[in-house]
Each structure stands twice: as structure tokens, then as C-alpha cells.
Amino acid sequence: MARIFRAVIMGPPGSGKGTISERIARTFGLQHLSSGDFLRENIDARTEAGKLAKTYIKKGLLVPDHVMTRLLLPRLEEIARHSWLLDGFPRTLAQAQVLNSACDLDVVISLNVPFETLKERLRHRWIHPASGRVYNLVFNPPRVKGVDDITGEPLIQHEDDKAEALVARLRHYKDVAKPVIDLYKSKGILHTFSDTDTDHIWPHISSMLSVKITAPTPSAQSTPTH
Numbered sequence: 001m002a003r004i005f006r007a008v009i010m011g012p013p014g015s016g017k018g019t020i021s022e023r024i025a026r027t028f029g030l031q032h033l034s035s036g037d038f039l040r041e042n043i044d045a046r047t048e049a050g051k052l053a054k055t056y057i058k059k060g061l062l063v064p065d066h067v068m069t070r071l072l073l074p075r076l077e078e079i080a081r082h083s084w085l086l087d088g089f090p091r092t093l094a095q096a097q098v099l100n101s102a103c104d105l106d107v108v109i110s111l112n113v114p115f116e117t118l119k120e121r122l123r124h125r126w127i128h129p130a131s132g133r134v135y136n137l138v139f140n141p142p143r144v145k146g147v148d149d150i151t152g153e154p155l156i157q158h159e160d161d162k163a164e165a166l167v168a169r170l171r172h173y174k175d176v177a178k179p180v181i182d183l184y185k186s187k188g189i190l191h192t193f194s195d196t197d198t199d200h201i202w203p204h205i206s207s208m209l210s211v212k213i214t215a216p217t218p219s220a221q222s223t224p225t226h
């Protein structure tokens with residue numbers, strides 16, 4: 001049986017986590033779990049956690065750690081027999097520590113994209129809210145302007161993708177993510193990719209994952225075969 005592979009992708013807003021996650025999931029057959037999409041599903045389904053999360057998201061705040069972990073960990077257990085890629089979680093050191101005690105990660109991908117590029121991308125980002133599909137008027141425009149390719153439904157723009165809010169958002173991301181990145185660096189599982197373009201980063205991520213996904217686990221290597 002193929003072994004289970006667990007990966008996390010991190011990066012500031014607009015760094016291409018959603019775009020790259022979609023490619024990773026498609027190419028390597030990993031289940032993609034986006035914390036933002038999962039929260040929105042819970043909000044739409046009016047679950048208790050969804051109702052609580054909405055009060056924070058509406059104010060532009062992070063959802064408290066205990067709410068996030070209570071929501072995400074059971075979902076991870078449900079898909080425990082699959083290989084997965086987590087996008088948007090963990091976001092804080094407390095979340096990383098809880099995840100740490102629940103499972104061993106194989107790889108953490110960290111995206112490093114210049115600020116000017118992030119600003120430019122988010123200005124042109126349009127989203128199909130029901131599916132989480134992401135477009136960019138320059139990079140990957142929808143076939144028909146303002147409309148989702150698959151469903152034909154209207155696309156929307158996030159309020160906080162406006163340039164004015166971005167500096168604060170990025171600063172906040174850096175402060176919160178730094179200890180998480182340091183933790184994964186110290187564990188030797190952090191892989192950082194720096195470029196202005198997902199299409200340039202993608203071949204490097206793809207070849208790194210090809211090697212890691214087919215490599216035997218250290219425990220499998222040491223287990224004698226009978």
C-alpha cells in the first residue's frame with residue numbers, strides 16, 4: 001500500500017497557495033484541505049463552529065486557535081487514510097503545536113513572493129465563492145469576464161484584497177507565521193520557494209514532491225521484511 005503523505009503549504013496572502021495547492025492535489029492525488037474554504041463551508045452550513053468563526057472573519061480577525069483546531073482536527077481524522085495537503089492551517093504557533101501532537105508532517109512548503117507582486121496579484125484576484133476557484137484578470141482570467149468557467153455564476157472580489165489593507169495584512173502574516181516557519185525549519189522539513197511567478201516555482205515544487213512522495217519512510221526502511 002502506498003504510504004500516507006502529509007504536507008502543509010504556507011505563504012502570505014496572494015503568494016499562490018490556492019493556485020499551487022490545486023496543482024499539487026491534481027498532480028499527486030493529495031486531498032486538498034483549505035482552512036478558509038472549510039470555514040466558509042461551515043459558515044454556509046450554519047454549524048456551531050461556523051457561526052462562531054463568522055463573528056471573527058467579519059471583523060477581519062483570525063479565528064481563535066481552539067476553534068480552528070476543534071474544527072480541523074476531526075476533519076483530518078476523517079481523511080486520515082489519504083495523503084493530504086493543508087493550506088491555511090496551521091497559521092499560528094499554537095495551531096502548529098496541536099497539529100504536531102496529532103501527526104507527523106512530511107513536508108512544509110513555504111512560498112516567498114515579493115510584496116509588489118502580492119499587491120498587484122490581489123488587486124486583480126476574483127473568486128468563485130461557492131467553489132473557492134481563484135482567477136486573476138492577468139494571470140488566469142475567466143473565459144467570460146466576471147463569470148465562473150464551470151458554473152457560469154458571478155465572481156466576487158474580497159474586501160481585504162484592496163491595496164490599502166494589504167500592508168497591514170502582510171505585516172500581520174509575517175509576525176504570526178515567523179515562529180511557525182522557524183519551528184518547521186528546526187524540524188528539517190521546511191522547503192522555501194522564492195519567485196514572482198507560480199509557473200516558475202511549480203517545477204521545483206513538483207520535483208521535490210516527486211522525490212519525497214516516493215521515498216520510503218524512515219520507519220519503513222528500518223522494518224525488517226519477513
Ligand SMILES: Nc1ncnc2c1ncn2[C@@H]1O[C@H](COP(=O)(O)OP(=O)(O)OP(=O)(O)O)[C@@H](O)[C@H]1O
Binds near residue numbers: 036
Ligand atoms: N488557520 C487559521 N487560523 C485562524 N483563522 C483562520 C485560519 N484559516 C483561515 N482563517 C480565517 O478565515 C479567513 C479566510 O481565510 P482564507 O485562507 O480563505 O483567506 P485569507 O486568510 O484572507 O488569505 P488568502 O488571501 O491567503 O487566501 C481568514 O481571514 C481568517 O479570519
Ligand SMILES: O=c1ccn([C@@H]2O[C@H](COP(=O)(O)OP(=O)(O)O)[C@@H](O)[C@H]2O)c(=O)[nH]1
Binds near residue numbers: 016122125137
Ligand atoms: O504566478 C501567479 C500565481 C497566482 N496568481 C494570482 O494571484 C492571486 C493569488 O493567488 P492565490 O489565491 O492562489 O494565493 P493565496 O492567497 O491562496 O496564497 C490569484 O488571483 C491568482 O490567480 C498570479 O497572478 N500569478
